[in-house]
Amino acid sequence: MTVADALESLARSYGIITEFYDLTGTKRATSTDTVKALLRAVGLELDSDAMILEAHTEREARHAARQFPRELIVARGEALVVQLADVSEWHLMLDGMTELSASGGVGDSIALPPLASGLHTLTVRSSRNTEDITLVATPPASPSIKDMTGMSRLWGLNAALYGLRSKRNCGVGDFEDLARLAEIAAGQGASFLGINPVHAIGWSDRETISPYSPSHRGFLNTSHIAVDRIVGLENLAAAQGLLRKNSLSLAPVRASKIIDYVGHGRVLRDLLGALFEVFTTEAGSAAKAEFDAFRERGGKALRRFTEFEALSEVHGPDWRHWPIGLQTANRPAVASVVAGFPGRTEFHAWLQWVAATQLTSAQSRARQAGMSLGLYLDLAVGPRRGAAETWCECESVACGVSIGAPPDHLSPAGQNWDLAAYAPERLIDDRFRALRRILRETMRRSGVLRIDHVLGMNRSYWIPDDGSPGGYIRQPLKSLLAVVAIEAERAGTVVVGEDLGLVPPGFREEINERGLYSYSVLQYEKNADGRIRRPAEMRPYSLACFGTHDTPTLKGFWTGRDIDWWRKLGWINNAAEAEARRRREIEKRELLALNETGSRGDASCHDANLIASVHTALAQAPVAMVSIQLDDILGEVEAQNLPGTVQEHPNWRRRCKVSIEQIGGQSGLVQTAGIMGKHGRGKPEAIARKESR
16 A cells, blocks of 8 residues: 555545535645644654554554444434344443443344433443443434424524623623623513623633633633622621722723723732632531532542643643643642642632532523523633643644634635644544533533534534644534534523534534524625525524624624724725725615615614614514624624734723613613514513414
């Protein structure tokens, strides 16, 4: 076999896609350098032709040695007969159990009882060897909104949690603000409240502010802790004294026109440290027992995360710059070094308990206020490289590559997100443990989960560190959809897959069939002739919105604020600007003509008419869910984020123009709720009365 043949065989074996179609429809070949880089990322050493041939020989030998399939996807709740030859003995271990559930002896088939949803282990012994088969017992699909609410048409509100303003927060929106906004939205008939990701950013990180660049997606951002609502400190004089003492320090942070993350972090870190000392010495036994139970449930995953946080206080937030003996979570040196920081792992566990308790309370209060689904949380594409998740889950992470996207209509230059990727084979070998935990922790506190860039469950675009061009690697889509369905069924969570970009044929149909709702952004919903789709043309099995955190707001779109930025930053020349504004005028008229009540062709439409026209169009659409941006209700001009910028645009720093205390009385909110109710998306009881007549 030639080296080229061996390399091609390895590429196929590890799921590397050797050619793909780009934005223009042109077929692109994946370069040899890229293939080698992606194979190195999954753990192969390919520094010479001899090593390539050796890797191929070893791979083929492993395949030949395997007698039984590594994984079987089966339907939960159905009796199962597995046809396997040369079986001398078998044992079944159910998901999460430590004792055998069933066993048997010699035969060419194994009759198994109906299996509950989960990843079960079938151990089979033959005359040759003993092998484990993972039985992925999956429900038919993730829960639908009909399953969870009895309704088929809903609407909700979407807001930037970090930007929420209130009289009592510390200058960044917190979980108490979230609960109050949910109660306000519920009172207007909203079925869910969506927010940005609230994953852990990293205690020692002083620079990251984007919620889409987390340290660990399985833990929470402690910047959102409501310091005046911590369990166990409610009636303690020492805690109240600390809050009063820090009020003066927080005054300029609260008054800042844009979010002062540096000032907020400086005060909050000291305050939380002091409050922990009060909790440790003065909190009641009930609160301490709850905290102890949380640590017990957190197990190894929580312990690893808190060890990372403790080590980061000494060595910095990026483990790639730590001493070599600490760069892997399971090294013996870790435990001995962490032992030198008494109380720090307990402190970081306490922070996670406080955050988890408050987010759980916000979901509970949302449901109690009448929201049929409650919180709509967002799962980021991946963690920062060198941050907690890649250290904690080192067994499953790819090395030397970043997740990104090739050029598409969202970003013609392509994107490098500098986020870590999971290696498919490693993820399968670890029985999707890391992903399952992340999904479980997020879903248990949400009624809806949005999976950002769900296209990555089919294929991931990896960009090598060595400068090679990016390339696609195939992901185990069917297994991943099964895992999502298992966790969603257990949590009772509706799942939305953000499926924007270069979508492979049949992909949307497959995820919809498995229960994931698509994501429809009105700004991008265009027909072949470039015209914005009318409501009746939108995809029914989807969540629809006008824009996202990365797109212009409704008012920004109307005034061409995004085009202003492109020109200001030199991304377009005078001719391109003129063409963009000409096209925008056409789109504005199309927006106003989307429903029968809008003013047709009036390019100087009043804000209220524009909002009503667009929201009526969304309400009329056959889509299952409509998400309304709080920014649009309040008439904000600037987007939350302008992709491709860092300091040039106030990304992730814009504060809400009105406070939580004022939002409930905003006429735009009341008007939008009325539009949604008129078109069958109102409060459940109102819809029930209408349908009964």
